Structures are given as structure tokens and as C-alpha cells.
Amino acid sequence: MIPLNWVVALGAALFAIGAVGVLVRKNPLIMFMAAEMMWNAAALVFVTFARSFHDMTGQVMAFIIIGTAAAEVGIGLAIIVSVYHHRHRLDIDEVSELKG
Amino acid sequence: MSGALGPEYTIVLGVFATMIMVMLAKNRTILAYWAALAAVVVSGVWTIILWSDRALPLSLYAQGVTVDGFSLVINGLVLLASAGALLIGWNDERYGADFPALVLLALLGMMVLGLANNFLVLFLGIELLSLPLYILAASGGYAESREAGLKYLLLGAFSSGILLFGLALLYGASGTMVFTQLGNSPLILPLAGAGLALTVVGLVFKLGIIPFHMWVPDVYEGSPLPVTSYMAFGTKVAAAAVLLRFLFFGFSLAVGWWEPALGYLAVLTMVAGNLLALAQKDMKRLLAYSGIANAGYVLVGISAHNQSGARAMLFYLLVYGLAVLAAFAVFTMVAGDRKSVSLNDLTGLARRSPWLTAFLTVAMLSLAGIPLTGGFVGKFYLLQAALYANEPGLAIGLVVGAMIGLAAYVRPLQRAFQAGDGAVVPIRWPIAGAVVVIIAVLGTIGLGVYPAPIVHIVNHSAAFDWLH
Numbered sequence: 367m368i369p370l371n372w373v374v375a376l377g378a379a380l381f382a383i384g385a386v387g388v389l390v391r392k393n394p395l396i397m398f399m400a401a402e403m404m405w406n407a408a409a410l411v412f413v414t415f416a417r418s419f420h421d422m423t424g425q426v427m428a429f430i431i432i433g434t435a436a437a438e439v440g441i442g443l444a445i446i447v448s449v450y451h452h453r454h455r456l457d458i459d460e461v462s463e464l465k466g
Numbered sequence: 467m468s469g470a471l472g473p474e475y476t477i478v479l480g481v482f483a484t485m486i487m488v489m490l491a492k493n494r495t496i497l498a499y500w501a502a503l504a505a506v507v508v509s510g511v512w513t514i515i516l517w518s519d520r521a522l523p524l525s526l527y528a529q530g531v532t533v534d535g536f537s538l539v540i541n542g543l544v545l546l547a548s549a550g551a552l553l554i555g556w557n558d559e560r561y562g563a564d565f566p567a568l569v570l571l572a573l574l575g576m577m578v579l580g581l582a583n584n585f586l587v588l589f590l591g592i593e594l595l596s597l598p599l600y601i602l603a604a605s606g607g608y609a610e611s612r613e614a615g616l617k618y619l620l621l622g623a624f625s626s627g628i629l630l631f632g633l634a635l636l637y638g639a640s641g642t643m644v645f646t647q648l649g650n651s652p653l654i655l656p657l658a659g660a661g662l663a664l665t666v667v668g669l670v671f672k673l674g675i676i677p678f679h680m681w682v683p684d685v686y687e688g689s690p691l692p693v694t695s696y697m698a699f700g701t702k703v704a705a706a707a708v709l710l711r712f713l714f715f716g717f718s719l720a721v722g723w724w725e726p727a728l729g730y731l732a733v734l735t736m737v738a739g740n741l742l743a744l745a746q747k748d749m750k751r752l753l754a755y756s757g758i759a760n761a762g763y764v765l766v767g768i769s770a771h772n773q774s775g776a777r778a779m780l781f782y783l784l785v786y787g788l789a790v791l792a793a794f795a796v797f798t799m800v801a802g803d804r805k806s807v808s809l810n811d812l813t814g815l816a817r818r819s820p821w822l823t824a825f826l827t828v829a830m831l832s833l834a835g836i837p838l839t840g841g842f843v844g845k846f847y848l849l850q851a852a853l854y855a856n857e858p859g860l861a862i863g864l865v866v867g868a869m870i871g872l873a874a875y876v877r878p879l880q881r882a883f884q885a886g887d888g889a890v891v892p893i894r895w896p897i898a899g900a901v902v903v904i905i906a907v908l909g910t911i912g913l914g915v916y917p918a919p920i921v922h923i924v925n926h927s928a929a930f931d932w933l934h
Contacts, residue, residue: 415638
């Protein structure tokens, strides 16, 4: 069996990659994907700990995270598409009419 | 008792009713607004009935939710916020047919956050609150609104990710998901520290505390006016409520872990938020920075980590919300068909509409904390709580922040009393908006002159006996 620490370290690595992705990428789609990666890293860590505790609540949490992420993707893609419709390019630096 | 979650069930039914009405009408329909408002009113009445119920506090669903005085007061606050948003955007063709249903859904999320006593419920509440607000922010139908929706979505998903990872680490460190059991379980230290830090950062992101505030001004400026008022009042209440419950229920024994950090963040937010508000020309942006600064005041109540802090925080949320509702109702009327109000649009407002100017004056003076308005009493209680907790730094930060804020809030008033050039254009008064502004202004003055009844309610709600 894979030691607990390794899986948690994998989760932390995924989380860090996701966080860096949100902060440095310019394309809203990629940024959104990176944010979803952070969610999935959390779900992985929840499942890992739930398994080591023999406790079901962590597993339930993972399912809730997956379901909520699906809902969020539905809304998120709709918003991204509506922004794309009006400028036909996706670059977060160009979506900047609001500043100050 | 089975009726303890009645207010929440009422809102669920209200969501269904509004959606069915929009489906039947195949268009925007005034009936949906009435159904939503009725659900809010029934839920409010049920909350008041529960208040006198002796069975409270009550823990349901394996301690997943707690119905107590605190959650009932939060219910009342967010119901007020959503009624205000519904009335400010009443039957407005600009915001789409699903505006009332989305407002109710976000309201449900806020109410769930007031009840949360478990990571699962906390996360569900945050998402139930955020997802409808992403759509609402983008629902204005113009480019800035879509941009606001996009930015809110990306930053919201990012901060939810941080929050979730923090919760996962806390679960690993303690083996439990229930707030009240966190204190009793042996914590694995580095894991618990990292988890607590990430969770607090995630929640503070939602609250809009500096340095996690970058999204707030853009989202507030781009969103339609009623949605901005909803975000400024409702989401602040919900985020502050869940942060308070999480820290007070879960980490009341480990105050040293979070209290200093939150204290520094509060002082930074109060001072910097008010400084940034000074330079703003757009009124929605001004209220965004005011919202950031006020989140700092709210954080004072949390970092005072005593009962008077929790009470002062609840009281302050009410006075802040009333002032924000009054200001947004006035700005909506001044804006008319335009998307936003700038300083120049306010020039000559005293000539165009003396009443609206008077109402705006009350709202702005309350935000600044002038005596005889609720804002003064709210800041007074926060100051008292900070001094009880032996935190003079917090008290000094609060006073300095309020002094800077006064200058920011007086600028729009100064413009309003300037003589405008050109013809005096009268302002249309929609009945719904007038109701909001009159109730909010009466409440603001009432709380400033005679706060005793609300103070009594708040004192009974935040009765966390394990705090001193």
C-alpha cells in the first residue's frame, strides 16, 4: 500500500500546480481548469484521510466536491463563452475595462 | 423539533415557485418577484417565531447544522439583504427573468452558512451562495457585467480551492469534520496549522479582506446595482458569520493561532480600505472599498475573540447593511437607465431631489460613524469589544480607519450640495426602491437613537458560554 504521506504530498503538489496555474496563466479557460485542479487535489486528500481513518465523511465530501465542481463548470463555461462571444479572443489581460 | 429548519425550507419552496412561474410565463413576470418576496417574508416570520422557541439551541444531522440564536440573527440579516436586493431590482427588465430565483438561491446559501457546524455544510453553503452570484454578476447584459462575472468566477473558484484544501488538511489533522469536535480532538500540529491558515485565507477571500481584496472593486463596479447591494450586504454577513462560527466553535482553545493574524489583517484592512476609498470616482467602486473597510471593522469583532466581540459584530453587520441598502437604493434611483453613478452624476442632486440627498446623507454619515446614526453605535460597540479583549491596537486602527473614511464618504455629499449646471432633471421614484430607502434610513436613525431592543436581541443570540 502507498504510504499516506506520499498521497498527501501528491495532493499538495497538485494544489500548488493549480494555484500557480491560476496566478500565471492568461487564458480564462486554463485558469478555470487550474482552479478545478486545486479542488480535485483537495478531494484526493479528503479520500486519502478518510481511508486511513476508516471514516465515511471524507469520502462523502469528495463526492460533494465532484458534484459542486460539475455545477461550477456549467456556470463557468457559460460565462466564459458569453465573454468570448463579444470579443472573440480569450485573454484575461484584455478583459480589463474595470480598473482603478 | 421539526420546524427548526423551517425558514430554509420556505426558501427552497420559494425557489421552486419562482422558477415555475417564470417557466409558465416563458418570460419575466411580476408574479415571480411577488413569490420571491412572499417566501422571504414567510421565512422571516418563521425565524421570528423560532426566536421565542425554548428548544434552541439545536444540533441536527449529526451536528452538521446548529440552529441557535446566532443562526437566527444571521437569517434575519440575510433575509433583509435579499428583500432589499429584490426590491431595488424590482421588475427591472435589464436583469433577466431568473433574477428573483437566483437571489433566493444565493439567500439559501447564506442561511446555510449561518447554520454550518461541519466542513461539508460550510462548503455547500459557500458554493450555494457563490454560484448564483456568478450568474447575477454577469446578468447585466453589458461588457463590464460579463467581465465582473468572469473575474468573480475565477477568483471565487480559486478561493474555494484554497478553502477546500485547508479543510482537507484540517480533516487529516483532527479526524473530524465537525467544528465543535475540533477542539477536543488531538491535532497533528504542522498539518493543523497549515489547514487552519488555508481555511482562514479562503474565508477571508470571500469576506474581501486586504490583501485578498483585489477582486472586490472590479466585481462590485461591473455588477448591476441591486446585485452589488446584495454582495455588499448579504455575502459579507454570511462570510463573517461562518468565519466567526468556525473559529469560535473549532479553535476557541487555540486563540493564539489565529487571533494575532486576524488582528493585523483587520487593522491593515480598516486603514488601507478607507485610504483607497478616498480616490474613487465611481460610486459602486467607492462602496466596494467601503465594503472592504467595513469587512475590516467586522473582523475586529472576530479577532476580539470574546462574546462582546461576536455581539458587536452582529450589531455592526445590521447597521452597515442598512446604510448600504439606503445608499444603493438612492444610487439606483439617481442612475435611472444608466449602469452606474459617478461623482459627476451626483452634482446638483440637492437641487434635483432634496429628499434623496437627505437619505444619502444619512447613509453616508452612518458609514462614516457620525453620532445619531447606527454606524456610530456599531463602531462604539466594536471599540468596546476590542478594549475588553485588551487589544488597544485594534481600537486605534478602528478609530484611524473611521477618521480616514469620513473624508471618503463626505466627498459625494459635497458634490450633491454643489449647484449643478444645466436644467434640473427630476428623478423618478420607483415605489419598491422608495420602500427600501425609507425603511433603511429609518432603521439607521432608529439604531443610532435607540439601539436597546436590537442590542438585547444580539446579546441573547451570541451566547457562546465557553468564551469569557
